[in-house]
Amino acid sequence: xxxxxxxxKSRMLYLLLRERIDSGVWAPGARLPSEPVLAxxxxxxxxxxxxxxxxxxxxxxxxxHAGAGTFVAESGKPKPIVADFANLLAHIVDxxxxxxVKLLSFSYEIPSQDVATELGLQPxxxxxxxxxxxxxxxxxFSYLVTDVPESIGxxxxxxxxxxxxxxxxxxxxxxxxxxxxxxxxxxLAGPDAAAALQVDVGSAxxxxxxxxxxxxxxxxxxxxxxxxxxxxIFQMDMKRTTRDGNxxxxxxxxxxxxxxxxxxxxxxxxxxxxxxxxxxSHD
Amino acid sequence: xxxxxxxxKSRMLYLLLRERIDSGVWAPGARLPSEPVLAxxxxxxxxxxxxxxxxxxxxxxxxxHAGAGTFVAESGKPKPIVADFANLLAHIVDxxxxxxVKLLSFSYEIPSQDVATELGLQPxxxxxxxxxxxxxxxxxFSYLVTDVPESIGxxxxxxxxxxxxxxxxxxxxxxxxxxxxxxxxxxLAGPDAAAALQVDVGSAxxxxxxxxxxxxxxxxxxxxxxxxxxxxIFQMDMKRTTRDGNxxxxxxxxxxxxxxxxxxxxxxxxxxxxxxxxxxSHD
DNA sequence: GAAAGCTGTCTGATAAATAAGTCAAGAGGC
DNA sequence: GCCTCTTGACTTATTTATCAGACAGCTTTC
Numbered sequence: 226x227x228x229x230x231x232x233x234k235s236r237m238l239y240l241l242l243r244e245r246i247d248s249g250v251w252a253p254g255a256r257l258p259s260e261p262v263l264a265x266x267x268x269x270x271x272x273x274x275x276x277x278x279x280x281x282x283x284x285x286x287x288x289x290h291a292g293a294g295t296f297v298a299e300s301g302k303p304k305p306i307v308a309d310f311a312n313l314l315a316h317i318v319d320x321x322x323x324x325x326v327k328l329l330s331f332s333y334e335i336p337s338q339d340v341a342t343e344l345g346l347q348p349x350x351x352x353x354x355x356x357x358x359x360x361x362x363x364x365x366f367s368y369l370v371t372d373v374p375e376s377i378g379x380x381x382x383x384x385x386x387x388x389x390x391x392x393x394x395x396x397x398x399x400x401x402x403x404x405x406x407x408x409x410x411x412x413l414a415g416p417d418a419a420a421a422l423q424v425d426v427g428s429a430x431x432x433x434x435x436x437x438x439x440x441x442x443x444x445x446x447x448x449x450x451x452x453x454x455x456x457x458i459f460q461m462d463m464k465r466t467t468r469d470g471n472x473x474x475x476x477x478x479x480x481x482x483x484x485x486x487x488x489x490x491x492x493x494x495x496x497x498x499x500x501x502x503x504x505x506s507h508d
Numbered sequence: 509x510x511x512x513x514x515x516x517k518s519r520m521l522y523l524l525l526r527e528r529i530d531s532g533v534w535a536p537g538a539r540l541p542s543e544p545v546l547a548x549x550x551x552x553x554x555x556x557x558x559x560x561x562x563x564x565x566x567x568x569x570x571x572x573h574a575g576a577g578t579f580v581a582e583s584g585k586p587k588p589i590v591a592d593f594a595n596l597l598a599h600i601v602d603x604x605x606x607x608x609v610k611l612l613s614f615s616y617e618i619p620s621q622d623v624a625t626e627l628g629l630q631p632x633x634x635x636x637x638x639x640x641x642x643x644x645x646x647x648x649f650s651y652l653v654t655d656v657p658e659s660i661g662x663x664x665x666x667x668x669x670x671x672x673x674x675x676x677x678x679x680x681x682x683x684x685x686x687x688x689x690x691x692x693x694x695x696l697a698g699p700d701a702a703a704a705l706q707v708d709v710g711s712a713x714x715x716x717x718x719x720x721x722x723x724x725x726x727x728x729x730x731x732x733x734x735x736x737x738x739x740x741i742f743q744m745d746m747k748r749t750t751r752d753g754n755x756x757x758x759x760x761x762x763x764x765x766x767x768x769x770x771x772x773x774x775x776x777x778x779x780x781x782x783x784x785x786x787x788x789s790h791d
Numbered sequence: 792g793a794a795a796g797c798t799g800t801c802t803g804a805t806a807a808a809t810a811a812g813t814c815a816a817g818a819g820g821c
Numbered sequence: 822g823c824c825t826c827t828t829g830a831c832t833t834a835t836t837t838a839t840c841a842g843a844c845a846g847c848t849t850t851c
Contacts, residue, residue, distance in 0.1 A: 230519040230563045232710045233838070237699070239513050240710055244698040248732075249622035259797060270840045275799090280513045291798040292847030307691070339532035405746045405757065408590070410737040411694035411712040415527040416520070427515040427523055429694040429712045432737075449531075454693040454715075463688045474688065476759050516808070542827060553810045558829090574828040575817035 234269050235276035242277060246286050246297055257287065257295040305458045306361065323362060328387040329421060330356035333375055336447075340372045343436045344444030352447075353378025355386055358421045366456035368418045368430075370449040377445055392437075395446060400439045402446075407435035409459070418451050429454060517552050518559035525560060529569050529580055540570065540578040588741045589644065606645060611670040612704060613639035616658055619730075623655045626719045627727030635730075636661025638669055641704045649739035651701045651713075653732040660728055674729060675720075683722045685729075690718035692742070701734050712737060 232240075245251050257263070260278070264271045278295060281287045289295045336344070336352040346352070352372040359367040371391055380398035395402060414428040422430070431452040439445050452459075463474040515523075528534050540546070543561070547554040561578060564570045572578045619627070619635045629635070635655040642650040654674055663681035678685060697711040705713070714735040722728050735742075746757040 230516060230522050230559055232519065232708070233513065233516065235838080236513040236515065237709050240696050241698050244695070249620040252621045261797085272841090273839060276513055276838085289798065290848080292796080293849075294797060337532040338535050401748070403748050404760075405748075407744055407746070409692060409714065409742040409744075411714040411735075412527070412737065413523050413710075413712045415524050425515065426520050427696075427710060429696045431692065431694040431714075452694075454695065459692040461690055461692075463690070465684075465686050465688075477687075518808080544827090555811090556809060559808085561828095572828065573818080575826080576819080577827060 234267075235273045235280075238263070238267060238269065238274060238277035239280045242281055243284070243286060246281075251297050253297050253299050255297050257297065259294060303364075303456075305454070305456050306366065307458050307460050309460055309462075325360050325363075326387055327358045327360065327365075328355065328383065329358060330354070331383045331386065333378070336372050340447050343447050344372065344374060346374060346444070351375040356417075356421075357387070361456075364456060365422045366453045368421050368451040372447040373445065391446060391448075395437075400445050402437045403440040403442075405435055405437040407433055407448075409433055412451065414451070422451070422453050424453060431457070431459070517550075518556045518563075521546070521550060521552065521557060521560035522563045525564055526567075526569060529564075534580050536580050536582050538580050540580065542577060586739075588737070588739050589649065590741050590743050592743055592745075608643050608646075609670055610641045610643065610648075611638065611666065612641060613637070614666045614669065616661070619655050623730050626730050627655065627657060629657060629727070634658040639700075639704075640670070644739070647739060648705045649736045651704050651734040655730040656728065674731075678720075678728060683728050685720045686723040686725075688718055688720040690716055690731075692716055695734065697734070705734070705736050707736060714740070714742070 242257070251257065258266065260271050260274050263274045267274075278287065278289065282289060286298055287295050288298050332354050333351050334354050335341075335349065336346065336354070340352065341348075341350070344352070352374055355369075355371050357369045357371070358365045359369065373391070373395075377395070377398055377400060381394045385394060392402060410432045412430055412432045414422065414424050414426055414430050416426055418430065419426045419428065424430075431454050433448070433450045433452070435446075435448040435450070436444055437446040437448075462477050464477045465472055466475045467473075468475075525540070534540065541549065543554050543557050546557045550557075561570065561572065565572060569581055570578050571581050615637050616634050617637050618624075618632065619629065619637070623635065624631075624633070627635070635657055638652075638654050640652045640654070641648045642652065656674070656678075660678065660681055660683060664677045668677060675685060693715045695713055695715045697705065697707055697709055697713050699709055701713065702709040702711065707713075714737050716731070716733045716735070718729075718731040718733070719727055720729040720731075745760050747760045748755055749758045750756075751758075
């Protein structure tokens, strides 16, 4: 699991420098090594270095001044939304930020074998398959692919799916979500997700796969979600507790629960007191 | 946030096809479109298509038979470890799998500004900075960068850090981890992490940033961890509960708690009954 | 003001990726 | 057997990435 038609040198340097910048190794305002130095350090030519820097500049991660040097941009980047993981079915802010949904695809079809197994469907049973993008202030941040058994999905229309959260539609249809299991991973953006999320193909995306079951333990929804990590971050707070004699960690909810904007870039750990916000349950 | 010195066409196709394979769109055993068809579909030449297929074949994701066609490999890939997110400080199996640690770096230095802020350090206060790789059966799956305030870190040696979990060393030193806050994201592998985890630069990695605080609310550890998503997956089970009048989701622990091997590839949702396993707390 | 170092912008040469096409050999349907 | 479609292995041309320089203009330092 490690080939993959190699990445170009300029892109590799771009990735390396970007990591150093937004991981805080190079603080905002700091000066980068000069182009000749970078070239020599990595054994590449200056033209290639400049290609990488061009890309960083286009991302407004750096600022270049002829004669002076290249510097890490002061902030520029908008802060990502922080969603509490404990509340899990991720909550979105509406702290003045309008979140909207765009429905990209809607159809009834035979699910992939994995989804069928996950939902516990009959061999030829079909699902309502939909692809949606969620945006905040017009900026896409999540790419949601959902599969719902046809028998349940028929209870709402295409338009309703675009307007209301899926969970609300489910409950309105008489089924009650009782438990869910989900896994978190990371994937590279494919062409469709990249286009929908307005990122490059090959960008890193946070991936969540979730299956929701009703009280009769039947699968009622399967979600495959991809999130832009620069706009959306999952967070959990844990407390050390003692149970059954041994100490362990248990998740706690935020004091100011629900989602919020992070104070610092990709490191939204310390909390700032926020007035209570209205949260809505989404996928 | 969407430039980045573009990815080559062959790599783009490689990523696209790989996504379709391990997302289950193309089931194992299924036949891929022929090389000429793929070339025309994506508007690229057949040579380029073959480059992508070469890479997939090297990953043993596909099998090619001259005259017959190209097929999705039956399984090949080892299953990833599944770690329960609710138990959070991730637990590792020892279901016959030996997990070991390799210490790559160990030093005392001035932390990055982000880490200093996170830990609440004095301006010039130093930290014990370490980089470790965790392996199971000799296969690396996590890349751990930890920072501990120097005053605490002096309580153990380099050798001890390589041998025992950091949390155990912390508690032995008299400090008690009381609460932690962590965020989950996704990043592209940089050169160092890529080398340590034996993946390509530019692969997708699951990223966790965690700060642990003691009972006096002082930061005692900062962790920056990168996980190979093909070998390690985080999982959470949720239950719908009613509290304060409204229904919400709360995390539950697994019936057979602790980590385990997943039955199916990257979709480890349905559980298989496992005999109780011994788990150790790690970073 | 002079010097040193930096970015910006060129040049010309080389290496790699890609395109377009040909031909051979295996597999499967008829 | 025969036809068709497939992968495998070539060739040649074009485009793109990369290299190794050179030079001008700007900024900072001394």
